[in-house]
Amino acid sequence: MPVNLTSPVAARLLPVAGVFLGITEANIKREKRKDLLVMQLSEGSRVAGVFTQNRFCAAPVIVAREHLAQPDGIRALVINTGNANAGTGEQGMRDARTTCAALAGLLGCKASQILPFSTGVIMEPLPVGKIAAGLPGCVANMRADNWFDAAHAIMTTDIVAKAISKQVIIDGVTITITGIAKGSGMIHPNMATMLGYIATDAAIAQPLLQQMVGAAANRSFNCITVDGDTSTNDALMLIATGQTALPEVNDANGTAFTALQAAVTEVAIYLAQAIVRDGEGATKFISVQVGGGRNEAECKQIGYAIARSPLVKTAFFASDPNLGRILAAIGYAGIDDLDIAALKLYLDDVLVSEDGGRAASYREEDGQRVMGQSDITIRVVLNRGAALATLWTCDFSYDYVKINASYRS
């Protein structure tokens, strides 16, 4: 069950002026399941995104990158679940283009103004006929207040839908930001079987929009791991429709940009953490804070060694304070000149280790108490600099194995 994560309340998800969402059941992998989403954008909307760095990236990722580079402006996104259209070679590329062309025909725009996204099983042909047959249903269903259904339509092994809205007032103008995401397994940065879509009604200049989505991803989706597997299909898209009275944001040092960046990052962090809380088989949500490092990179390197260790994760599943496994992970993280005698390890507020061994003040019952919680922070203080990184992960349970052993059945 998801760890301290409840389903979003439909009434709290705010429409974003200029974004319309249509959902249908296209029977892509299973019957009677919302599995196809179209997000239509008003003219003049801008879109920026970050994509997986997997060399085996999926056909829709390649096509979406191509289309984003065109000057005409994006008018719609089409997202299917049930099939990733990854590892599908040239046929996969043709299928992604066919999907775009079919939707463009319905919306009266160019195929290059459509961004395609797919998530689901890898290396099986995309059922492009079913998708094309479903698109008119999406178009007929198009509404501004469809975010709740949209969040459900992109789920695969997710148990809970992930969506949030936030408003900020900038120069007296209320700006709305609404985001949805999916992901539960194959989660590791750069990025994971993760799809995220965040839209705002503010107007943001294109280069700043790209900067904003990159910065938000680095503090959110690039700070999570469930199983260390980086997916072929990950994408985080940031949409700015420019449908409010606020003038276009075009100064990266201005207060409007700063306020928007903070709000977008906050939405992205909520969604990224929700993915970990809903991590496959998760029973605990674990924050890994590594501080006192020479730079952020080494903090993340140590954090990920801890966060992806199956031994650490099974110990947390068992609520067993077998905390030497955390020391072992720190030790093999690859920091060659790390002085283990200088570092301190805390579990929430409990000092576990210092001087290269167990802290004199540490008592097993204190470790046991923290281990019994569902939200736990592992804190490592390296004492060799001022840099800091925080990552989020979950524990590793029987159900992770069960879910992934039966994924295709």
Add this chain to the structure above:
Amino acid sequence: MPVNLTSPVAARLLPVAGVFLGITEANIKREKRKDLLVMQLSEGSRVAGVFTQNRFCAAPVIVAREHLAQPDGIRALVINTGNANAGTGEQGMRDARTTCAALAGLLGCKASQILPFSTGVIMEPLPVGKIAAGLPGCVANMRADNWFDAAHAIMTTDIVAKAISKQVIIDGVTITITGIAKGSGMIHPNMATMLGYIATDAAIAQPLLQQMVGAAANRSFNCITVDGDTSTNDALMLIATGQTALPEVNDANGTAFTALQAAVTEVAIYLAQAIVRDGEGATKFISVQVGGGRNEAECKQIGYAIARSPLVKTAFFASDPNLGRILAAIGYAGIDDLDIAALKLYLDDVLVSEDGGRAASYREEDGQRVMGQSDITIRVVLNRGAALATLWTCDFSYDYVKINASYRS
């Protein structure tokens, strides 16, 4: 259950002239369990080894390295299970030295002529009193034909003991090599919760002995992964007692060295594969061959991305040919200029993928047939060079989680 691995037959484990083994029940972690081993070496024996690269390496690893650097020659090794004496700070160092001194007193040698090894739980104080109390029992038990009991005495979560003997005839002289190892979880190169001891009665010059153990490790223990965790305590030791008529081997290009290197490497590969076959919860033994690479490093990098992927490993557990997960792992291995359209993926003899997608000839029933086997080879042909690497791993099952969630209880 171990995958196609049976317990060694005591009668087939050959004594190595100059090595005597004594075992006792020291009650280190549990009662009534052989958990303390002393290997006594005849005078003039040479020892070389490779150790974990974990920064949080255990106290016995530090002390063993120190003692190996002394000129006096090693006279005995002492190995306990049940406690790793890792993450134990200064007290751990004192405990390792106390263990050596206690054994040196019994054997009439210097403490620096003893090498200590520990394996078991991390960050708990070594029960050095129990070990010291057990040592006389080991000494009283000392025999040349005790290899079978020795292999059992070093087990932790291992189900099956790992031991093998081999003989080669060099210049008319029969040379014996016998090796034992332990390890089942926390297995990943450089190295793992792995202890290995290989002894030969040949005489080998010290620098060549070091070269031989390094080369053997690189083709064996540095080619396996169970869970991607690198332990604090790993060590592989190679002992040469020089108790045969064969003159000292001191030419790295000579036939004697070549023959011995091949035999030692063969023993090391058997032991390393045995560790994977007995991997925690393993139901399948998987060889990962990556060929056609520019260099061995990139072949290993791709091989390890596959071999440690929880998604790949759970698919093998389920006998589900969800082979796109292998492509995804290849894609995120970090080879930036990898041409995915050029590579081919085989499962045993079945061509699964080419041209960036599923092979036209691939049929699900062929993949399913291979997936049903207990020994499976994943073969990747990169088509960008002539280098090759082979790694070994196992699948990821419910029992892995079960074993590691209950390790300390």
